[in-house]
Amino acid sequence: MKRLTRRTLIEGFAAFSAGTILPAAAQQNRPIRLLVGFPPGTAPDTVARIVTHKMSENMGQQFVVENVAGAGGMIAAAQAAKAAPDGNTLFMNTVSDMSIAPHIYSKLNYSPKDFALISHLVYTDFILVVPPSVQAKSVAEYIAWAKKQTPMFMATFGPGSPAHFGIAMFANSIGLKVEPVHYKTTADAMTGVLSGAVPGLFVTASLGVQYVKDGKLRALAVTSPSRLAQLSDVPSFAELGFPQAVFAAWFGLAAPSATPTSVLERISVEARKALQNADVRQKLEAAGFRISGTSKDEFSVIAQKEYSSWGDAARSTGFRAD
CATH class of the missing domain: 3.40.190.150 (Bordetella uptake gene, domain 1)
Known part of the structure; x- marks a missing residue:
């Protein structure tokens, strides 16, 4: 059996280090x-x-x-x-x-x-926004107004998008039938709502906050668990009693x-x-x-x-x- 000398141990450790530490450093x-x-x-x-x-x-x-x-x-x-x-x-x-x-x-x-x-x-949470042409000032007023529309339309950023199925979560929570209007682009959907062609949209907070602050759209509620710091005067669906619309x-x-x-x-x-x-x-x-x-x-x-x-x-x- 080969005798283990101090030199043998040092050489062995060096070989082990080269096989483990150096590749990690190279990867880094x-x-x-x-x-x-x-x-x-x-x-x-x-x-x-x-x-x-x-x-x-x-x-x-x-x-x-x-x-x-x-x-x-x-x-x-x-x-x-x-x-x-x-x-x-x-x-x-x-x-x-x-x-x-x-x-x-x-x-x-x-x-x-x-x-x-x-x-x-x-x-990134969503904001339920409506154009100024819609008179509703709250979610309750919006629901009452929406139930009189046949059919009720809301815009989306495209079929299969989070906003599309967010509408379903909201509609299911209030027992309302909503027809989604699928726009090809985000810009098109925003134009549709800003112009009043479509009376509602779930827009991401990262996009919608400024439109609300500028008075171009009215925010009725946010889908976050609690109010957003950027829109502290806008209630959350959770506090309004719509837990299914939290997404x-x-x-x-x-x-x-x-x-x-x-x-x-x-x-x-x-x-x-x-x-x-x-x-x-x-x-x-x-x-x-x-x-x-x-x-x-x-x-x-x-x-x-x-x-x-x-x-x-x-x-x-x-x-x-x-």
Whole structure:
């Protein structure tokens, strides 16, 4: 048997270090890609850039946001699901591609099970807004007015969107039949409501707050669990007694499912650290987002709940995208 000398031990430790520590360091020097399924300037892109900028500063590692836009985030989701599970490719998953798409498409090029959840980052709540031509000043008045309309129309940002099924949640909570008017773009939907062509819309807080403050639209209620700081005089549906109308879009970080747990944990810790930064919080809140910042396990609980509630809303409409 070979005698273990001090030199042998040192050489052995050096070889072990080269096989474990150095690859990790090399991996750390590679840019981390964050795939975002929506164009630059959209809400998911805004969150991605604000959060990863701070993560890059804290970690000393470059993050690259790649916009792979199209099909409501599903193109990016399919690409991310097939990426190498080495921690160098992350995905900004959203309510659209994770909570809604699996319920309305018979075939997807990915599954929610293809991803390991890292951290739930933010919610973006909705505001029920009406044009000035609608006389209702409260949700109660709006419901009374809506029940006299045959049919009752509300705008959406497109079929299968959170606003589409948000209408279903609201309508189901009050026993009202609402016909959604699906616009091709966000700009078209906003024009439709601003002009009074359609008498209502669930608009994201990140987009709608300024229209309300400018007096171009009237806010009747918000879908957040409590009032929004930006619109403190507007009640929440929860306080008005409509718990079914409490909903929000959301964005979070995920990675291919086989990514090592140690890598996922590290990124989760860094994401939460970034979200605790005062400057990051100010930017996100000013943009209309409600900060979450969860652990991996907490994100899993949220994802299951969101998958179920949006699935119920989608089934209640009978809508299928294919």
